[in-house]
Amino acid sequence: MSAPALRAELPDHAPHILVVDDDRRLRDLLSRFLLEQGFRVTAAASAAEARAKGASLVFDALVLDVMMPGETGFDYARQIRLTSQVPILMLTARSNPNDRVTGLEIGADDYLPKPFEPRELILRLNNILRRSTRGPAGAAAPLDAVRFGPFTFRIERGELARDEEGIRINEREREMLTILALAKGSPIGREVLACGNAANERTLDVQVNRLRRKVEDDPANPRYLQTVRGVGYRLVLD
Known part of the structure; x- marks a missing residue:
């Protein structure tokens, strides 16, 4: 049938x-x-x-x-x-x-x-x-970049900058930032941020802490890359 x-x-x-x-x-x-x-x-x-x-x-x-x-x-x-x-x-x-x-x-x-x-x-x-270049009729314009504080993350290029000065990030950090950016400030579950990879989920906290050291003035009290208790993380956008 x-x-x-x-x-x-x-x-x-x-x-x-x-x-x-x-x-x-x-x-x-x-x-x-x-x-x-x-x-x-x-x-x-x-x-x-x-x-x-x-x-x-x-x-x-x-x-x-x-x-x-x-x-x-x-x-x-x-x-x-x-x-x-x-x-x-x-x-x-x-x-x-x-x-x-x-x-x-x-x-x-x-x-x-x-x-x-x-x-x-x-x-x-x-x-x-x-x-998609054809995109669905009436769809919103593509989300090219997000900003949080002095930082800009260009999604398509996978580039992170602070006040237009590039910040070096690895592939895993780029992947996490892309997922968080596309969520537009909504909380993202740990399993999603780990992309369904058990190995990634086991080391997720370490990876997040490394990324925080690049985007937070005080990584112990994050302003942008915040923990959502019982869920995972979210990126606080401007």
């Missing part, structure tokens, strides 16, 4: 997401979660079904599973890129770095391993929608 389109009383300019996954339970859960977050959602159980729906509907982004019987997510993404630059977020239980490289080489915009934290998926999905 084909997966139904899920709709609610949402504005016409709400981004329309196509979810493609052969796991019915995950497909339904993910569709409901996206709907609750304000997206219009259509679901498909296979690449063939997704292709049929794409013939009559226009989507702002795809959330695409890799491991599907028959035509894989890689195969479908490769075919899509022949004619379209629609943003693609790939989901997979395969955590092999080579799989991630393959997906990105094909043209996927982002790659999220299962199991994943739903809030991280929303952050990543919003990020690729902002980066």
